Amino acid sequence: MDGEDSQLPTAVTFWIQTFALPLSCVMFKVGSGCSTDSAACDCDGNVTPDVHGFLVYTDPNLVPVNGSTKSSTTRLLAGTYRLCWWRFEVSEAQYVEESDFLTGTGLLVVRGPFPNQSSECYVGAQCVVVGLQGAKLAQDDLLLPMQLCGTPNMSSVFPNPQPISAAFTESHELVFDFGVLPTNTSPEKLQLCWCASRSSCILLEDFRATAMTLEVVCPPGTYELLSIDLQCQECPPGYFCPGGQTAELRQCPEARTSPPRSSAEGHCQCRRGTYWDAESGSCRPCLIGSYKNRTGGTEFCQSCPVGTTTLDTGAIALHECYCANNYLDMNLDPERFDCTEQASPSLLSAQVQIMNHWMCPDKLKRTSSLALLKGLARVSLALSAASGRLDYEITSSDAELATELHAKFDQAQLEASQIADVPMAQKLQAAAAKRAPQVCGTGSFCHGGDHREACPLSTSTLVLTASSVADCVCAAGHFGFEVCEECPAGRFKDLVGQGECSPCPIGTWSNVTGAVSDGPCTPCVSGSTTEFTGSWTEDLCIRPHGEQRVDCTTGAGCEVQIDGFNLQDGHRLLISQTDCGGRKVAVLGVADTGMSEAASEDGSLYAFSDFVPFAGNYHLCWCANMNDLACVEEEDFQISAGDLRVLGPFGNQKFSCVRGRDCTGFQVQGIGLSQGRRVAVRSDCGTESTLHLSPANPDGSGLLQGVEQFTLDFGSSQDGIDHSVSLDESEGYTLCWCGVWPCDPQDFVVPFGQLVVEGPRKNQEVSCAAGQPCALTEILGQLRPGDRIMVLAACGTGSAISGFPGGGIAEVVDLPEQAARYKVATSK
Numbered sequence: 001m002d003g004e005d006s007q008l009p010t011a012v013t014f015w016i017q018t019f020a021l022p023l024s025c026v027m028f029k030v031g032s033g034c035s036t037d038s039a040a041c042d043c044d045g046n047v048t049p050d051v052h053g054f055l056v057y058t059d060p061n062l063v064p065v066n067g068s069t070k071s072s073t074t075r076l077l078a079g080t081y082r083l084c085w086w087r088f089e090v091s092e093a094q095y096v097e098e099s100d101f102l103t104g105t106g107l108l109v110v111r112g113p114f115p116n117q118s119s120e121c122y123v124g125a126q127c128v129v130v131g132l133q134g135a136k137l138a139q140d141d142l143l144l145p146m147q148l149c150g151t152p153n154m155s156s157v158f159p160n161p162q163p164i165s166a167a168f169t170e171s172h173e174l175v176f177d178f179g180v181l182p183t184n185t186s187p188e189k190l191q192l193c194w195c196a197s198r199s200s201c202i203l204l205e206d207f208r209a210t211a212m213t214l215e216v217v218c219p220p221g222t223y224e225l226l227s228i229d230l231q232c233q234e235c236p237p238g239y240f241c242p243g244g245q246t247a248e249l250r251q252c253p254e255a256r257t258s259p260p261r262s263s264a265e266g267h268c269q270c271r272r273g274t275y276w277d278a279e280s281g282s283c284r285p286c287l288i289g290s291y292k293n294r295t296g297g298t299e300f301c302q303s304c305p306v307g308t309t310t311l312d313t314g315a316i317a318l319h320e321c322y323c324a325n326n327y328l329d330m331n332l333d334p335e336r337f338d339c340t341e342q343a344s345p346s347l348l349s350a351q352v353q354i355m356n357h358w359m360c361p362d363k364l365k366r367t368s369s370l371a372l373l374k375g376l377a378r379v380s381l382a383l384s385a386a387s388g389r390l391d392y393e394i395t396s397s398d399a400e401l402a403t404e405l406h407a408k409f410d411q412a413q414l415e416a417s418q419i420a421d422v423p424m425a426q427k428l429q430a431a432a433a434k435r436a437p438q439v440c441g442t443g444s445f446c447h448g449g450d451h452r453e454a455c456p457l458s459t460s461t462l463v464l465t466a467s468s469v470a471d472c473v474c475a476a477g478h479f480g481f482e483v484c485e486e487c488p489a490g491r492f493k494d495l496v497g498q499g500e501c502s503p504c505p506i507g508t509w510s511n512v513t514g515a516v517s518d519g520p521c522t523p524c525v526s527g528s529t530t531e532f533t534g535s536w537t538e539d540l541c542i543r544p545h546g547e548q549r550v551d552c553t554t555g556a557g558c559e560v561q562i563d564g565f566n567l568q569d570g571h572r573l574l575i576s577q578t579d580c581g582g583r584k585v586a587v588l589g590v591a592d593t594g595m596s597e598a599a600s601e602d603g604s605l606y607a608f609s610d611f612v613p614f615a616g617n618y619h620l621c622w623c624a625n626m627n628d629l630a631c632v633e634e635e636d637f638q639i640s641a642g643d644l645r646v647l648g649p650f651g652n653q654k655f656s657c658v659r660g661r662d663c664t665g666f667q668v669q670g671i672g673l674s675q676g677r678r679v680a681v682r683s684d685c686g687t688e689s690t691l692h693l694s695p696a697n698p699d700g701s702g703l704l705q706g707v708e709q710f711t712l713d714f715g716s717s718q719d720g721i722d723h724s725v726s727l728d729e730s731e732g733y734t735l736c737w738c739g740v741w742p743c744d745p746q747d748f749v750v751p752f753g754q755l756v757v758e759g760p761r762k763n764q765e766v767s768c769a770a771g772q773p774c775a776l777t778e779i780l781g782q783l784r785p786g787d788r789i790m791v792l793a794a795c796g797t798g799s800a801i802s803g804f805p806g807g808g809i810a811e812v813v814d815l816p817e818q819a820a821r822y823k824v825a826t827s828k
Contacts, residue, residue: 088786112770122219140197196769209771220263486514490536503534527638548642555739567603614651647672653753
């Protein structure tokens with residue numbers, strides 16, 4: 001740029017929100033200088049005198065051009081333009097062509113009136129401008145009549161111009177009312193200058209944008225008198241003046257005339273003495289013997305009275321009629337004729353009188369009266385209570401009513417009763433105590449005297465005073481009648497007698513024989529139980545074997561087969577992230593907080609519903625779900641059945657793609673992965689709704705590639721096959737895994753991570769106002785230094801404008817506070 005005029009340009013600066021940070025500053029100034037260097041421009045518009053480029057709008061494209069310190073204010077033409085984006089990669093060539101800008105960011109809408117509009121107002125008349133057309137015009141927009149927009153040059157029609165706001169018609173058209181124009185002013189061509197609402201519209205120079213040209217012209221019926229000052233003069237008779245921009249004085253056609261202030265040829269009518277001949281299309285004179293005393297094309301010539309004629313054609317009045325054939329007019333009234341031969345004159349006259357008669361009708365008056373009948377029936381009741389009786393008095397004007405009430409008070413006795421407390425009698429008896437003799441003792445019998453003998457082995461006595469061996473019965477821990485045997489394992493007997501041994505309760509077991517109490521009944525391990533009482537071995541405690549190993553694939557359903565001791569239908573399993581002996585942590589992605597359905601096939605088969613957990617190794621915790629061991633809470637699953645290995649991808653994986661680029665080469669981590677497994681990009685997993693990832697990938701699906709290390713590819717572009725990402729920018733679409741084969745759209749049920757799409761957000765719309773400094777706000781997206789934006793009529797097909805610095809490309813640069821902005825690249 002050496003050698004050019006050292007001029008301060010009109011600058012274009014984009015400050016763009018990136019990586020979900022707050023929008024620091026968004027500025028696009030047109031018409032006020034601002035450097036595009038981050039060190040030379042701030043949000044307050046402070047600049048350095050470096051040479052840079054700026055943008056000027058023309059129809060139909062947003063065209064970048066060179067700027068200088070002496071350049072005039074840039075004009076923005078209303079319209080819609082496209083912002084096209086490209087991601088810079090270090091591995092790619094530094095030179096960028098217009099066709100590289102394939103990714104649409106959105107639209108730049110320039111608010112304001114469309115160009116080349118005009119309107120017309122008349123001198124001395126109300127000046128109302130209707131139907132202003134433009135892009136996103138608002139009712140609060142202002143129009144200012146000036147000789148030249150953006151300057152202090154005022155017009156003669158509006159020597160003290162005031163901004164006018166708009167109103168809306170019933171048809172939603174904008175209306176600007178400038179009031180009645182002065183009658184003594186001269187016709188003038190001026191400009192209506194526009195300033196957007198919410199803009200700085202204080203100074204005359206703020207109204208830079210021309211909304212339309214306003215022609216202040218002579219009104220119809222007047223013409224311009226060319227003199228030192230143009231004046232609108234009244235159109236004289238015999239002429240017509242259409243007014244408007246030409247304001248000519250035009251003469252009526254031959255034999256026609258017009259009243260003053262005539263504005264159209266149609267106002268020119270046939271003169272007196274002529275009539276309109278439609279066949280010839282002209283005014284022709286009245287024939288001899290007729291006349292026409294009015295102007296107008298629809299009037300016909302009237303014939304002279306009987307016996308009279310005219311001297312020539314074109315008679316204009318009755319007085320041109322005279323008696324023919326040398327007759328004499330004997331009537332002195334000029335409008336009446338009495339053509340008489342000279343030998344017999346006569347005079348006739350008559351008078352008529354009309355009488356008026358007025359009649360007044362009589363007035364009639366009527367009266368009426370209304371009689372009101374009033375009636376009221378009353379009843380009263382008085383009660384009084386005395387000792388032993390109840391007194392009442394009924395008073396009513398209705399005898400029947402009084403009788404009915406009296407019947408309701410028939411005599412009734414009131415009785416009272418009293419119950420007295422009767423005291424209860426008591427009686428004491430005295431008992432005598434006697435001293436007992438010495439007993440024989442337990443386990444012995446005595447014949448009398450000093451005899452005392454022990455019972456046989458395994459027997460004992462029920463009383464202390466047994467007198468014979470027949471009194472000896474089975475001892476505790478033994479049962480039988482003739483022969484006493486030890487209680488078998490799983491049973492006990494704690495009493496002496498011929499009764500049976502008692503079984504160990506459910507949930508316990510014992511391998512001890514001859515047990516004299518329930519002490520040997522050992523409880524099963526916590527969480528286990530027995531089906532029946534009297535269990536004689538621990539193997540009868542129902543429970544699974546420990547340390548079993550099973551596999552399931554996430555997204556494909558899960559049925560677990562296990563072995564154990566005396567398993568039966570109805571048991572349940574819980575998948576836990578922690579050991580079964582402590583506090584369980586349920587696994588996400590399994591129905592019923594990780595609990596299985598009730599076991600089947602004799603307690604060996606367990607099925608889990610909606611099985612979509614992340615890949616990993618988990619604990620299988622077992623619950624009996626029988627007797628009093630219900631499987632309701634996670635803590636009810638106390639016994640380990642082993643481990644479950646879930647095959648599939650690990651959770652919370654995150655990858656990034658760039659809009660307009662292929663989306664490939666992401667390394668996926670997991671357990672038991674295999675080539676050909678499918679992944680889809682979705683808003684939600686498990687639905688048939690798909691996302692259009694790229695033109696060649698309408699369902700957003702990708703494949704795992706590899707043997708030991710697996711990468712995820714969503715397709716590579718080739719000739720005629722476009723896999724560049726067209727999906728909108730987002731901080732995270734859901735990656736959904738399919739665990740079955742083949743995969744239908746609803747089979748992608750496992751959400752295992754996110755796909756971030758970087759770049760600017762689609763369908764953004766930013767706006768600025770024509771003739772005003774332009775601030776582009778809320779350009780959103782995930783951007784980074786080196787990203788570039790170009791303004792084209794169509795992304796990927798536009799061409800650079802000759803002379804624009806840097807080819808018309810805006811680039812993101814590093815800024816403080818982790819913000820990013822676009823700057824216009826300067827030429828070297």
